[in-house]
Amino acid sequence: MAELNPGEDLNIQVSWLYYMEGKTQEDISKVLGLSRSKVLRILASSRQNGTVQISIATHLSRCVELERSLESLMGLERVIVIPYSQNPEAEYADLGVALGSYVNGILADNMSIGLGWGRTLSTSLGQIENRELKDLKVVSMLGGLTRVNRYNLSEFAWRFADRLSAQGYLMAVPVLAPDIRTRDALFSHAGINEIVEASKSLDLAIVTAGDLSPYSTVSQFSILEREDVASLQAAGAVGHVLFRFIDGDGKVIDHPINDRVMAIDPRDLGATRKIVLASGGWRKYDAIRAAMKLLKPHVLVTDEGVAERLVAEAKQ
Secondary structure (H helix, E strand, C coil), X not given: CCXXXXXXXXXXXXXXXXXXXXXXXXXXXXXXXXXXXXXXXXXXXXXXXXXXXXCECCXXXXXXXXXXHHHHHHCCCEEEEECCCCCHHHHHHHHHHHHHHHHHHHCCCCCEEXXXXXXXXXXXXXXXXXXXXXXXXXXXXXXXXXXXXXXXXXXXXXXXXXXXXXXXXXXXXXXXXXXXXXXXXXXXXXXXXXXXHHHHHCCEEEECEECCCCCCHHHHCCCCCHHHHHHHHHCCCCEEECCEEECCCCCECXXXXXXXXXXXCHHHCCCCCEEEEECCCHHHHHHHHHHHHHHCCCEEEEEHHHHHHHHHHHHC
């Protein structure tokens, strides 16, 4: 692979901020310490030389370096790293674009696909082409939300299936049962049991890692009370995968909330042919690191900041 020189890196970074994140020329000049006239020249040149088409034609050489390092150090089949963003909402969108583009390229007939949900996964839908694939099965691996706002994360699986004219298997229950007896009763239902069995032999599983910060899905969607989050943290939880709360070593913690979860146990995904973990953001680093220990994914989609920390830790 040809290496990019520093000038190319700067051109791509300016283009990314302008076209992908919607920054103004003034914003970019302040962030990168450039004059507005230089920003304008770079943008004009990028359009003329083909760097900017529908999207940016390549990405930062630093991201490419991190991708190759993580693949080598952690034995990953594929790593996709997006440039660092100062805007968390833009980062979700950028991660979603990267994830959706990758997934769109590997979809094929006769696949069984297991899906989690989250903002990154939801934003990936825009990259999935509407088409008909033969004998495609899409399995929702966790229950839904009973209260939503403009993000209805639990719609992700059926919207994904609809784009591909696939057969969808939806876990039409809340993600958190009121108690363990109710959870056990629901899991004994034939429809839910069918999803559990289907999840044991997937061709592809796409999941994300969630954290426990005030900005997390758990907090913003009021899935858990503050006291519950505090209790989970006191028990060692750093995040969750498929709503199973895990510690820093990637182990599912012993906690009453985990006993009420209506979702596939991530520990049961070992036979999946390809697991894709898509997650980023500095607040999620501990959760991502733990999720990688738990899942041992084949593919990682993340951001530059998380990738740098993972590489540094792996080298140690």
